[in-house]
Amino acid sequence: MKKRVKKGRSRWVKIVALFIVAALLLAIVAASLVAVLSGGKTVEGTYRASDGRTLTLSKNGVARLKVPSTNQALTATYEVDGDVVKISDESMGPDNAISFRVVGDKLVIGEGASAEAWVKQEDK
Numbered sequence: 001m002k003k004r005v006k007k008g009r010s011r012w013v014k015i016v017a018l019f020i021v022a023a024l025l026l027a028i029v030a031a032s033l034v035a036v037l038s039g040g041k042t043v044e045g046t047y048r049a050s051d052g053r054t055l056t057l058s059k060n061g062v063a064r065l066k067v068p069s070t071n072q073a074l075t076a077t078y079e080v081d082g083d084v085v086k087i088s089d090e091s092m093g094p095d096n097a098i099s100f101r102v103v104g105d106k107l108v109i110g111e112g113a114s115a116e117a118w119v120k121q122e123d124k
Contacts, residue, residue: 048119049117054121076092084101086099106119
């Protein structure tokens with residue numbers, strides 16, 4: 001007499017194993033997509049305001065603001081916290097940091113009608 005239980009159990013084991021393999025493959029694909037899509041985004045680079053001012057954010061955490069009419073550059077430090085870039089200088093004090101929101105390839109300061117967007121420039 002043959003046992004049918006073994007054959008049925010074997011089929012369920014194969015189904016469960018197939019489900020686990022499919023779930024693992026899905027998790028690997030999802031993790032790869034997250035790594036590819038989020039890994040390339042960085043705030044480092046040069047941004048330009050509508051009036052010609054430029055803001056350069058370096059890899060070492062240094063922000064450099066250049067105003068064309070004065071031919072001078074101001075240097076400060078910056079840090080990134082989620083989608084916010086905070087620029088501060090010791091002379092300004094910690095409560096006077098300037099905050100920009102990262103919106104796509106722009107840094108936006110202010111809200112509503114008074115918001116100003118600084119557009120990231122292409123590397124040349």
